Amino acid sequence: MNVGIFGHGGAGKSTLFRALAGGEGVSQGKQAGVCAIKVPDDRVDRLAEIFRPKKVTHVSISFHDIDAGEPEFLSVQALAAMRNMDVLAVLLRGFSDDFHPAPPGGLSPPAEFREIASAMVLSDYLVAQKRIERMTKEARRDAEWTALHKAIEAFERDIPLRRVDIRGEEERAISGFRFISRIPMLLVLNVGEEGLGGEPYPELSKAAEEAKAPLVRLCAKVEEEISRLSPAEQAEFLREMGIARSARDQLVRGAFDAMEYISFITVGEDEVRAWNVRRGTSALGAAGRIHSDLEKGFIRAEVIPCEDFLRCGSMAKARTEGKLRLEGKEYIVKDGEIFHVRFNV
Ligand SMILES: Nc1nc2c(ncn2[C@@H]2O[C@H](COP(=O)(O)OP(=O)(O)OP(=O)(O)O)[C@@H](O)[C@H]2O)c(=O)[nH]1
Ligand SMILES: [Mg+2]
Missing domain, CATH: 3.10.20.30 (Beta-grasp domain)
Structure with missing residues (x-):
């Protein structure tokens, strides 16, 4: 499963990425900005103790640090990278300090989210519009045409494809476009250290609910520091900071929720393995x-x-x-x- 982390410049994407990539159980890919994490699952570990198999395989999630490509927010490269993801983790900035002062109108993660969501819809709209113009010239009226029409109607009202009912043949006809607003989404609020333990920007919960996207709150900077500690120290530090679950756990859980995934397990002397499938x-x-x-x-x-x-x-x-x-x-x-x-x- 591939999870793309993206958001505005300076939202903390690379900091969060380093927090996820640091520590044990992570393999850094050949590509920069990609790391694979084993999804922790103590059921698998306990079964492995009983079966003592030659191989133990956890579900693996790859996280990608997607460059925002400033000044243009959704650059061609960013869009291309996003299309290959199974889940898009939208990182919103909820921190400010002396080095990173809030913008003139103040921080507003909900507004930032609306802006990003609209940019995603707009980029899909342009793709669909271009395609349908060609089809109209060719006088084509098939499942693809019907689906694209439904999509464009939604886009014109700023509705992501995720919330449009397109199935069966119509769905298959447009799946090749990899529309970004159709990819399951996860919201990540990057709060300042002082926001930990509380629930800053409660209005964001409502926005997430409306978008049917799971929301997690974390402090990327603190998590990055924690990721450099030994596992025992990490647990201790998390407790001290009042962090119930690490960024890694939260993102793994969030990605599973966004995908509506569950896992089942196969066992044997050769291999104990967890598999992910849609609920x-x-x-x-x-x-x-x-x-x-x-x-x-x-x-x-x-x-x-x-x-x-x-x-x-x-x-x-x-x-x-x-x-x-x-x-x-x-x-x-x-x-x-x-x-x-x-x-x-
Ligand atoms: N106080 C505070 N600073 C943070 C936090 N997360 C990131 N920063 C700082 O914000 C700055 C930008 O963070 P990056 O992780 O580089 O942001 P980015 O989203 O990767 O930025 P671009 O790659 O330029 O788009 C860095 O100086 C971080 O140390 C946080 O949770 N709290
Ligand atoms: Mg970066």
């Missing part, structure tokens, strides 16, 4: 996430909530206690379930 994914869909053969040859899925398994201690015991269930294709997979596909190809 509401069927057993068949989850099988396909693991391997297309499992989807093609799907017979049944053996399912057990991780907590039940851990209580029983072994599959044999879980089976005799009736905790292990057999489910068909349509079954909806739940977060934290251990999942095993019986298949035949």
